[in-house]
Amino acid sequence: MASAADSSGMSRSVRSGKRKAARTLAVLGGALLSLFHAPDAAAIVCADREAMPAPSNGYVGWWNGSSAVCIAPNWIISARHVGGEVGNLFWMRGQSYRSVEIVRHSTQDIQLIRVAETLPGHHAIASGVQAGDLGILGGWGNTAGNAVAGGYDWTGAQAETWGANLIDNAGTLIVIDFDDLEADDSVAYESLFAVHDSGAGLFVYTGGGELQLAGVAVSVTGWNQTVVGNAAFCVNLHYLRGWIDQIVAPGHPIISSSTVAPRASMFDSGTHSMVWGAALFLGMACKRRRAVTA
Numbered sequence: 290m291a292s293a294a295d296s297s298g299m300s301r302s303v304r305s306g307k308r309k310a311a312r313t314l315a316v317l318g319g320a321l322l323s324l325f326h327a328p329d330a331a332a333i334v335c336a337d338r339e340a341m342p343a344p345s346n347g348y349v350g351w352w353n354g355s356s357a358v359c360i361a362p363n364w365i366i367s368a369r370h371v372g373g374e375v376g377n378l379f380w381m382r383g384q385s386y387r388s389v390e391i392v393r394h395s396t397q398d399i400q401l402i403r404v405a406e407t408l409p410g411h412h413a414i415a416s417g418v419q420a421g422d423l424g425i426l427g428g429w430g431n432t433a434g435n436a437v438a439g440g441y442d443w444t445g446a447q448a449e450t451w452g453a454n455l456i457d458n459a460g461t462l463i464v465i466d467f468d469d470l471e472a473d474d475s476v477a478y479e480s481l482f483a484v485h486d487s488g489a490g491l492f493v494y495t496g497g498g499e500l501q502l503a504g505v506a507v508s509v510t511g512w513n514q515t516v517v518g519n520a521a522f523c524v525n526l527h528y529l530r531g532w533i534d535q536i537v538a539p540g541h542p543i544i545s546s547s548t549v550a551p552r553a554s555m556f557d558s559g560t561h562s563m564v565w566g567a568a569l570f571l572g573m574a575c576k577r578r579r580a581v582t583a
Contacts, residue, residue, distance in 0.1 A: 290333010290334050290335065290426055290428050290430050290432070290450045290451075290452050290480050290481065290482050290483055290486050290489070333426050333427075333428055333430060333432070333450035333451065333452045333480045333481070333482060333483065333486060333489070334430075334431075334432065334433045334440070334441055334443070334445075334452075334467075334480060334481055334482075334483045334515040335432075335433060335450070335452045335478060335479065335480040336467075336470050336475070336478075336479040336480065338433050338441075339478060340432075340450050340451060340452060340478065340480075341425070341451040341452050341453060341477075341478040341480075342451070343427075343449065343451050344425070344427075344451065344500055346410065346498075346499070346500050347425075347427050347451065347492070347500055348381065348408065348409070348410045348411055348412060349381070349427040349428055349429065349449060349489060349490055350365070350379055350380050350381030350382070350429065350449075351379070351380040351381070351429045351449075352365065352367050352371060352373060352377070352379050352380075352402065352488060353367075353371050353372055353373035353377055354371070354485060355367065355368070355371040355429065355430070355485045355486070355487045355488045355489075356371075356428040356429040356430060356485065356486055356487065356488040356489035356490075356506070357371075357379060357402065357488045358412060358427070358488070358489070358490040358502055358505065359381070359408045359410060359411040359412060360401075360411050360412055360413075360414065360502060360533070360537060361408075361411050361537040362407050362408055362411060362539075363403055363404055363405070363406075363407060363408065364401055364402065364403050364404070364411075364536075364537040365379055365386075365401075365402045365404065365408070366399065366400070366401055366402070366488070366502075366505055366526075366533070367399075367400055367402065367487070367488030367505065368398050368399065368400070368487040368488040368505055368506065368507045368524075369393050369394060369397070369398045369399055369400040370398055370487060370507070371400070371487050371488045373388065373391060373400075373402065374388075374391070375388055375389060375390060375391055376388060379402065379404055381408075381409075382409075384409075386404035386405065386406045386408065387404060387405045387406065388402050388403065388404055388405075389403050389404065389405050390402070390403035391403075392536050394529070394532065397524060397529065398505075398507045398524060399505060399524055399526075399529060401533065401536055401537065412490070412492065412500060412501055412502040413499070413501050413502070414501065414502055414503075414526045414527065414530050414533065415492070415493050415501035415502060415503040415526070415527065416527050416530070417527075418456065418459045418463065418493055418503045418504075418525070418527065419456070419459050420456055420457055420458055420459050421455065421456065422455075422456045422459070422493055423453060423455060423456075423476065423493070423494070424453065424454050424455065424456045424463075424465055424491050424492065424493060424503065425451065425452075425453055425491070425492040425493065425494065425500065426451060426452045426453065426454060426465075426480050426481075426482060426486075426489065426490070426491060426492075426506075427449070427450075427451045427489060427490050427492060428449075428450065428482060428485075428486040428488070428489025428490065428506060429447060429448065429449055429450075429485060429486070429489065430447060430450070430482060430483045430484055430485040430486030430487075430489060431443040431444070431445050431446070431447050431483050431484050431485055431486075432445030432446055432447070432448060432450055432483075433445045433515070437514050437516065438516065439469075439516035439517040439518070440467065440514060440515045440516035440517060440519070441514065441515055441516075442513055442514040443483045443484050443513050443514060443515070447485050450480075451478075451480075452478045452479070452480025452481075453476045453477060453478040453479065453480060454466075454467075454468075454476065454479060454480060454481065455468075455474050455475075455476055456491075456503075457520075459503075459525065460525065461524075461525055461528055462504075462522045462523065462524065462525060463491055463503060463504040463522070463523040463524075463525050464520055464521070464522055464523075465481065465491070465520065465521050465523075466481070466518065466519065466520040466521070467479065467480075467481040467515055467516065467517055467518065467519045467520075468517065469517045481509065481515045481519060481520075481521050482506045482509055482521040483509065483515055484513075486506050486509075487506055487507060487508075488505060488506065489505070489506040490502050490504070490505065490506070491503050491504040491505070491506065491523045502526060503523070503525065503526065503527070504523030504524055504525050504526055505523055505524050505526065506521060506522075506523050507522055507523060507524055508521070508522045509521045509522070
């Protein structure tokens with residue numbers, strides 16, 4: 290991930306994050322800080338190269354060269370275009386978990402992977418996410434590398450990294466963008482997803498401090514660098530809750546094949562998710578211009 294200090298992920302100065310996070314931090318009342326522990330390294334591109342301390346109740350890991358998030362005792366979720374095969378390993382916090390089933394949504398860029406071993410924790414799916422909510426990014430993408438105009442390139446090492454960003458749009462796709470540190474809508478640990486953050490999580494905190502999964506990262510604008518104005522797009526899992534729940538239910542049997550039959554939906558591949566995301570981003574930009582010139 291890149292932050293106003295990294296890339297593909299997150300990080301940035303606490304100073305620049307006061308305005309954006311103030312509302313959420315006031316609600317959590319300090320509970321946030323007690324949930325964090327120091328991360329091993331920054332992997333999301335973060336502003337000022339300052340990654341957020343990894344939440345102790347955050348469960349993201351490495352899957353097939355990219356990222357995935359734990360959503361049930363024996364299930365993880367990732368972007369479908371990340372791929373992978375039954376028998377591949379999911380790695381998290383130095384431990385490996387063997388995949389025994391993969392269920393791919395044929396029309397949205399999402400896949401569910403069942404692992405044989407019980408995971409140490411998982412995230413509930415969030416509902417009611419809105420524009421203006423504080424999002425928490427967690428993934429295993431490349432970190433900020435060399436400084437470029439307005440940001441960083443993606444030459445930093447791949448590692449688990451956490452950051453933050455303000456949600457700009459929360460429709461079928463959740464949209465976030467990389468803000469300048471001095472912008473009114475920037476936040477502490479301002480970050481954005483980068484290469485290998487596909488399958489990473491965009492989370493929100495509940496009032497009780499629970500970290501719920503709102504979306505799965507599928508695409509970004511720009512390439513090989515994260516700069517001010519770049520955007521990232523996540524599939525909003527609220528709209529897939531029914532499909533997810535019926536598969537990860539405790540009594541769900543292991544299917545004979547590694548994939549399920551196609552289902553109709555708005556997207557039919559990760560590439561098309563990117564196209565829809567780009568169209569949405571351009572629409573938002575045009576709307577902002579009209580508002581300014583009106």
